[in-house]
Amino acid sequence: MHAVTDTYNAQRRFFDSGATRPYAFRKAQLKQLKKVIKRHEAAILGALYADLHKHPMEAFGSEVGLLYDEIDHTLTNLRQWMRPQPVSSPLLHYPSGSKIYPEPKGLTLLIGPWNYPFQLLINPLIGAIAAGNCAILKPSEMAPQTEAVIRKVIAEAFDPAFVTVITGEGHLVIPEIMQHRFDHIFFTGSIPVGRKILEMAAPHLTPVTLELGGKSPCIVDKSADLKTAARRIIWGKCWNAGQTCIAPDYVLAHHSIVTPLLEHMKTAITQFFGDNPAESPDYARIINEKRFDQLTAYLQQGTIETGGVTDRAGKYIAPTILTNVSFDAPVMKEEIFGPVLPLIPYRETDEAVAMIAKNPYPLSLYLFSGSSKTEKTFIERVAFGGGCINNTLVHFTNAELPFGGVGYSGMGRYHGRSSFEEFTHMKGVMKTATWLDVPVKYPPFGNKIRLAKMIMK
Template identity: 80%
Template sequence: MASISDVYAAQRSFFDSGATRSYAFRKAQLKKLKTTLKKHETAILEALQADLAKHPLEAFSSEVGLLFDEIDHTLTNLREWMRPQAVSSPLMHYPSASKIYREPKGLTLLIGPWNYPFQLLINPLIGAIAAGNCAILKPSELAPQTEAIIQKVIKDAFDPAFVAVVTGEGHIVIPEIMQFRFDHIFFTGSIPVGRKILEMAAPHLTPVTLELGGKSPCIVDKGADIKTAAKRIIWGKCWNAGQTCIAPDYILVHESVMSNLIEEMKAAITRFFGEDVSLSKDYPRIINEKRFDQLTSYLQQGTIVAGGQTDRSNKYIAPTILTNVSFDAAIMKDEIFGPILPVIPYNAAEEAIKMIAKNPYPLSLYIFSNSRRTEKTFIDKVAFGGGCINNTLVHFTNADLPFGGIGYSGMGRYHGRSSFDEFTHFKGVMKTATWLDVPVKYPPFKNKLKLAKLLMR
C-alpha cells in the first residue's frame, strides 16, 4: 500500500493538472460511483449486518438508497450549480460587470463515523466529487467489515490519485495525515473529537466542516396526535438502536398527556419488535462493549417504565423508557446515542425552552403539535441545526434541505446544493470596460465629494 505522503503527492499533482475541473469529468465520476455502489450493494448490506446487526431494509434505506438519491439529485442539477453567476455591480464602478465563479477547493479529507459507517462517509464524497475535488477517505475502524467494503468500492471506482482510502486506528492515522495541508476537511463524529480535528486543522488554516451531535429534544404538546407521535418517536429512537446523531435524545411532554404518550410508546415498541425485542431481526445491536457499558450505566439514573433488559454478550439493550430523570444526571448531560429515552414533563412552552437551554445548540429538534403558534415558538426561540414537525429523522433525507449543526452541534452544512457549495470556492470577479473611465475616483479629490456621495448612496 502506498504511504500517506505518496497518496497526498499524487492527488496534489492530479488536482493541479486541472483534470477534475470539467463538468464531463465530474459527471462521469458520479456515474461511476453509482454503478460501483450497485455492483457491491449486497456486500455493503452484509458488512452493515456484521458490524451493527442492521436489517437489510434498514441498511439499504439509511446507508445505500440515500446515496443513490443524492447522486441522482446531484447529476440532475450539477451543470446549473457550476455555472458562473452574474450579480450587480456598484454604480460607482460603471461600466462594470460582476460574476461569481465556482471552483473546486482542491484536496479534501473526509473522516467518517462508526454509526452509519458507509453513508456518512460516501455522502460527503458525492459533494466533494461534484465540486471537482480530490478526496482521501478515513473510514471508522470500529466498523471493520464496512471499512473493508469501503476500500473495495473506492478501489474499484477510482484511481487513488483522485479518491483514496486510508485505514487504521483513528487516533494514530488522523494526526499523521493532518500534518499535510488539505483544502477542506469534513468530519462526522463526536464533539470531543471534533474539537481535536479543528485544533489540528488550525495551523494550516484549513476550513473544516464538523457534523457533530448533542442532545436533540423532542417536544410533544398537549394538542399533538399522541398515537402518531409515539409511533414516530419510537421509530426514530430505535433506528440503528438509537445510535444516530439526530435521534430523539429525550422527550419533553406536556404533563397532561405524559401517561398517554408513554403507554402509546410501549405499544409501538411491541408492535414493531414483538413482546421480546431481543428475538427481533429488525432491531440492531450496540457497536461494541465499551458503548454498551456506557449506555447501561444510564439505566440507574431514572425509573424504568419500559424495557431495561440487557445482554452484554450480544451487545443488546432493549428500547427503554425512563421517567423521574434529573437534569443533573449524566444521562441528561451526555449525548445518549443509544435506545434509552428519558421522558420529562413540562407545563408551558417557556418552561420547555428553559430545559432545552441546559443543553444548548442541539443538532435536531422535533416538535409534535397541531398548533402553528407552538411550532413558531420553538422554531424561533431555540437554536438548532434542523428538524421536523410531527416526525423524526426524515429531514435528513431531503436533498433540498441543508443539513448541519450550530454551535456545539457542528459547523457547515451539506446535502444536495449545500454539499456542492461546502466543497466549492466562490471566486468573485468584477470586469470593467475601458470605453469609459469615471474620473471621480482619481486624485485630485477637490470638489468631488458631493458627486461621490451621490454615486455611492
C-alpha cells in the first residue's frame, strides 16, 4: 500500500506543479512514446505471440500500427484542440464574451484488458497525455509477456511521477489503487468488472469511462453481396480467435440466403486458414484454459456446421459455425468472446430488430445490405455503440469516429478528438466589460420584466 500511496502522491505533486499543461510538454511526451514503442516493436510483437499466438501481421495491425496512427493524428490536431473555444453570449449580459477552456482533469487510472493487452492500454494513454494528465497504468496480468513489455516501454519513456505502471493480480491491486481519488478512470473489460469499477469510483465521485462489450449482431439481408459478406464476417470473427469486444457475436441472415451464406463462410475459413486451422500460423489461440472451457461448452448448444475441433493443451478452438441455436441457450445470452459463431435465420426486418432487442445495447452492429432503407432502419431503431455497413471491425480504426458503448456496453468515448475531450474538463468562462453596466438586472425591478421578456423571448 505504501508503494501505491507514494506513487499517487508523487503524481499529484507533479500535476500540481503545472508541468503537464504546456503544449510543448504534451507534444514531446507523445513523440517520446512513439519513439520508444518503435524501439521495442519486435519485443511487443513477440510478447503478443507468446501470450495469444498472434501472427506479427495481426499484432502489428491491431496493437502497434494503429497506435502510430493515433499518435500522429493527435500530434497533427493537438494545438487546435487545446485552444480556448469562443462561443456566443446572451444579449442580456452585453457586453460579455464567453469561452470554453480545455483543462486537464489531473490524475488518471487506466485499466487494460488481456485480449489486446498493449493497444487497449496505450490508446487511452495517448488521450490522457494529450489532455495534459498524469497516468497510472494497470495492464492485465493474464497476458504476462505483454505486461512485462509495457512496464519496460513506460519506464523508458516517462518519469514515473508523470506516467507509471502498477502490476499484480487485478482483484487485489485495483481495489488498493482505487482507495485513492483519481480525476478520471478508464476501464476496458467485462460488464461485471465494469460494475465493480463504478462501485469503487462512486465514493470519490470519480468520472469513469467504461469500454465493455455485449452481443454485437451481424445482419445479412437478401440484397447483400454474400461472398464479400462471408469473407468480412469470418475475418472479423476470427481476428484474435474471436477474442475481440467488437467481433460479430452472432449472424442474423435472411432465411432465403442462409444456405449460400453458410457455404461462402465455410469457403472463407478454408481460404484464410487452410483445411486444418490448427496448423495455420495466422490463427490465434485462446488466452487460458478457463476461457477455453467456457467456450467449448457452447459447442453443445447448436448444430456444428463447420469446425468444432478443440485442443485444450494447445488452447485451440477451430473457427466454428452453429445453426439451430435457441435464443434461450447460454451461447445467445452471454458474450461469446471466441471463434464460435451462431447463424440464425430471420424473415422480416422487424423480426431481426426484435431479436437484437433480446440482447440490448450491443457495442457494435454490422449490416450487410444493398438497401439504403434497411440501413436506415437498423441505424435508427437499434441502440448500439458504433458499427459498419458492409464490413466488420474497421470503424475502430478511424480516429475521426468516436468509439464507445451505450447502455450495458459502456459509457464514454475515445479515439482522436474524443480521447482528448474524454480526459479534459471543459471550463466555461464568461468575461464582461466594465465600460457599460446595463441596469436591467439590478433591483429595484419595477416593470423591468417587460424588457427582460423582450430580450430573452
